[in-house]
Amino acid sequence: MAGEMENVYCFQLGNSDCFKVDRTKNSPEDRRRAFSTGSSESLKLYRTVETEYASELEKYIHQLLDAKRAENGEFFHVAAQELDLAIEDARAFVDKVQPVIYQAEQLRKESRLNEVVVEPCDEIFQVYQRLRKVRRDRYLIEQEIAFLESTIQVAIGRNAAMRGVASWRWQDRYTIDTERFREEQNELYQRYKRSSGSRRFCLERVDLSKAA
Numbered sequence: 001m002a003g004e005m006e007n008v009y010c011f012q013l014g015n016s017d018c019f020k021v022d023r024t025k026n027s028p029e030d031r032r033r034a035f036s037t038g039s040s041e042s043l044k045l046y047r048t049v050e051t052e053y054a055s056e057l058e059k060y061i062h063q064l065l066d067a068k069r070a071e072n073g074e075f076f077h078v079a080a081q082e083l084d085l086a087i088e089d090a091r092a093f094v095d096k097v098q099p100v101i102y103q104a105e106q107l108r109k110e111s112r113l114n115e116v117v118v119e120p121c122d123e124i125f126q127v128y129q130r131l132r133k134v135r136r137d138r139y140l141i142e143q144e145i146a147f148l149e150s151t152i153q154v155a156i157g158r159n160a161a162m163r164g165v166a167s168w169r170w171q172d173r174y175t176i177d178t179e180r181f182r183e184e185q186n187e188l189y190q191r192y193k194r195s196s197g198s199r200r201f202c203l204e205r206v207d208l209s210k211a212a
Contacts, residue, residue: 004025004052005050005051005052005054006023006024006025006050006051006052006054006055007023007024007025007026007027007028007048007049007050007051007054008021008022008023008048008049008051008054008057008058008061009021009022009023009024009028009031009045009047009048009049010045010046010047010048010083010087011028011031011032011035011043011044011045011046012043012044012045012046012080013043013075014042014044017077017078017079017080018070018075018076018077018078019046019075019076019078019080019083020035020043020074020075020076021058021061021062021065021076021083022058022074023054023055023057023058028045028048029045032044032045046080046083047084047087049087049091051091051094051095053094053095053098056094056098057090057091057094060090060093060094061086061087061090064086064089064090065078065082065083065086068082107199108198108199108201109198109199110199111197111199113199128203128206129208131203132203132208135203152165152166153166153168156168
């Protein structure tokens with residue numbers, strides 16, 4: 001989501017092909033000095049990108065370089081040229097998609113829009129076709145992810161972890177029984193409830209075999 005300008009920065013560990021990619025609202029040099037304390041090798045600022053989509057840019061770069069991530073999760077073993085390419089690819093993608101995503105988010109929050117049915121142009125219909133395909137691909141990928149994760153989980157079994165692969169970590173989660181709260185404390189429920197409605201995006205089903 002669009003916000004205030006932040007810095008996505010890259011620190012290089014000494015002269016090695018090892019970099020840290022992170023973000024900060026403050027000066028990257030201040031972060032560098034803080035990280036360098038107690039380090040046997042010096043960190044130097046390799047490059048920085050100022051953007052209003054810092055969170056999205058950082059995450060996208062991390063995903064592009066995930067196969068090069070170090071064991072501590074904070075650094076990437078990657079050549080400078082490959083890092084630069086990942087940054088430029090991420091910037092191009094984020095700068096293209098985030099303004100559109102932001103516009104769509106604002107439209108979802110508007111309760112009153114023109115109740116008019118518009119006709120799609122060829123470009124939008126191609127986007128629709130692409131969306132149908134990507135949604136299908138996502139479903140198939142999610143099923144494979146579930147299978148692969150479950151395979152590792154079953155292999156770990158009731159043990160705590162599998163070295164260098166994964167671990168079980170218990171996480172407590174608490175929720176409020178809203179139905180019971182409304183029945184027993186209706187006055188408080190009415191006082192503190194908040195509307196969180198939004199427009200729901202519904203994709204129409206078109207026979208794509210006849211649309212070609």
